[in-house]
Amino acid sequence: MSPELPDRRTLPLFPLNTVLFPGASLPLQIFEERYKRLLQDCLDSDERFGIVLIKSGDEVGQPAIPHPIGTVAHITQVNEMRGDRFLIAVTGERRFKINTITRHRPYITADVSILPDVDSEEARPESESILRQLNEYLSLITGLQGGWTSEVRTSRDPAALSYFIAETLLIDLSEKQQLLEKPSTVSRLEAEAEVLRRDIDQLRERVAIELRAKFSRQ
Structure with missing residues (x-):
């Protein structure tokens, strides 16, 4: 910065x-x-x-x-x-x-x-929980691709973390732009948490489908 x-x-x-x-x-x-x-x-x-x-x-x-x-x-x-x-x-x-x-x-x-990064310190509690979500999200994606991933090591600064997550998420450009335009770090992290919850649910379902298909072939 x-x-x-x-x-x-x-x-x-x-x-x-x-x-x-x-x-x-x-x-x-x-x-x-x-x-x-x-x-x-x-x-x-x-x-x-x-x-x-x-x-x-x-x-x-x-x-x-x-x-x-x-x-x-x-x-x-x-x-x-x-x-x-x-x-x-x-x-x-x-x-x-x-x-x-x-x-x-x-x-x-x-x-x-x-534009300033508003209320970055107030977002610290939110940033701890969303980092756990991000690790599960990345683990599910790499698992579906046949790989594995270690725990994410990134800045614990809430503003920097919010931008890192926005960059990492596999979402369309309109959603990424919406995250960039969020007026505060808290609102950006909250929106990212919603995206992660949505996508983690979908990824878990895909993993379950693949496991059922794998066992049905055995």
Whole structure:
């Protein structure tokens, strides 16, 4: 996280069909001229850019309409590839809200407000129980795939944990965006607990079906 980011700022935007969470890493391949320009501008000024889920439109071509809340991305690695392409790695920092789009070309820029992580410490009791749910969830998934998993080792900071869980959950992009937009750590953890309860029930049923099928063949 980067607490030194100003509360309000102008930020270049990169609309994508993905949701980046604070603390998560993401590889990106840059090949469009507008985003090569964005990359160069960010590198020249040691600037961040914002990753936002596309609400309507496409990644390639005309500027897409983004969801109003995204995540500041810090460039951590840049590799130049053949064909005038770049493979970069970014890490999510803070969430932001788009106030106004200030420019559409050559790439989108916006006036944004950096969003705080509200009531993180109040969420600590919730974070302990949800971590147990997460371990069962991952154990069931890997078991169905024929593997095994050790206990999750991650930050016990409630805000960081809430983002880690949101990144880990195998849910669609609209659900991930809803988690990113939650106004507080408590509300995000509560929503994740509901998702985990729902999916754990479904996974348990799948395990039971597979076991019955296995024993019926013996």
